[in-house]
Every structure is written in C-alpha cells, then in structure tokens.
Amino acid sequence: TQAKSELKAWLSWATRCRLAPFKKLARTLKQRLDGVVRGMLDNRSNAYVEAMNGLLQQAKRAARGFRTARNFIAIAYLRMSKLKHLPSNPLERAVPKSNVLIHRCL
Template sequence: QAVDAVRKSEVRHDARLKRTKWAWLTDMARWSKKQDEAVYDLTRSNLKTARAWRIKEALRDIFQAKPGREQAEGLLKRWHSWARRCRLEPMKQLAATIKRHWAGVLQGFESGLSNGYVEAMNSLIQAAKARARGYGTASHFIAICFLIAGKLKHLPANPFQTPLQRMVAS
C-alpha cells in the first residue's frame, strides 16, 4: 500500500509510471516479460516510486531470509532507520506501524508461525458464503465452515461417485 501510495502521487508528474502498478506490487521473480521490460529501468531511476520499491524489497528480503530473532532485530533496526529517513510519507507510516508492533514482528521471527493457513481457510469460507448467497441460520453457516475447513476423513463416501472417482479424489 505504501509503494502504491507513492506511485499514485508521482504518476501525475511522470507518465512512465502509467500502467505499472502491479509490477511494483509483485515480486520481481514473478514479473512477466512485459512488466520486466517496462519497469526494470525504472527500478534503477531516481523516481520516488523506485526508492519506495527498494525499501519494500529490502523489508521483503529480511522476511524471506528468516533470520533468528537477534539477527532480525538488527536488520529491522537498519531498515526502520532507512524507511524513517526516506522523506516518503507512506514509507514513514509503514516504518511507524512496524515500530508500534515491534515485539510481535520479532516474535514472528522467533516462532516462525504465520497466519497463512488461517487466511487460506477464510478465503474458502468466504467463497462458500458468496456461492450460497447467505445461509438460513447461523448454525447452517457454522456447519458449512466445519465441513470446508475441518478436513474431515471419517465421513461416509459420496454414494453418487463411482469407485474410480473415489480413487482419484483420495
């Protein structure tokens, strides 16, 4: 969000940034050939968006390296100092947010836990809710949530499936 806020403010003055939003927000390894051609030179320019992108990528590198708590604290302190002094207000706000949640961020490096599984289950449940266009009662919705997220193995086999379909499904 911080990188996109910087890009939005700068795109009014520099037409080169038009149609580059998703390139700035995705990982460089996942850029398409078109994005690579359009943005590669911009990342090495003096644009504010390029500076914000480099700050974001430095933070991403810290998280991808998965250092221990002590090493992460040192890396995050250096990153925080850089982001706080960068003169880009959205990046300063990001640095302030990380500072407010400093203990939790460092705990994440120590525990190695992530909320990725919870987010994945939430997306499945929200999709089921949208597909059904709501449920008659809260207990019906809760039952569907358990069926989707519970990964229940003891349920009886679907009587409408052929034995071959059962083998493929398991």
C-alpha cells in the same frame, strides 16, 4: 539479535523516507517490534491462516442462498473441519470405512 538491529535500521530509514506508506508501515512495525522479530526468528508463516481464509471463502460461496447467518456458520464449520466420515454426496448414507462398525451404523 541481528534481526532486531537490522529491522531497527530499516525502520530508521523508513521513518525518514518521503513516502507516506513507508512511514505508516514503520510506525506499525515499531508498535509490534517484539512480535515481528519473534516471528522472524521462529520462521513463522501465515500460510495456515491464509488456508483457513480460503476455506472460509469457499464456505461463504457455498452458503449463498441460505437464509441465516447460522446456516453460514454451520457450513463454515463443516468445510473447515475436514471430516472424513461424511459422504461426498449429501443423499448418501454416512458409513464408516471400518467394516467392524458397519453393523452398528446401519
């Protein structure tokens, strides 16, 4: 494909470049060439992974003061799952939005 041939041309230039970071990047990309080309052709983005990382960092900040890693993991799961039925205030009761189910929950 055109993407693969153009990437190979750039890798050829980068391996001959005098800058060590470019050489290192070229070696890494050569090792993962098929995956990189597939990602380019599929128009994939790492936005989803970055969003999850942001939520995880929020959970980490919120979990400060908890004593165990287990508590941090619980906070991370709660933050990342985006549950809609939980109250915003932890002292409120969790009530479903549907009026049909209210008599069962209270």
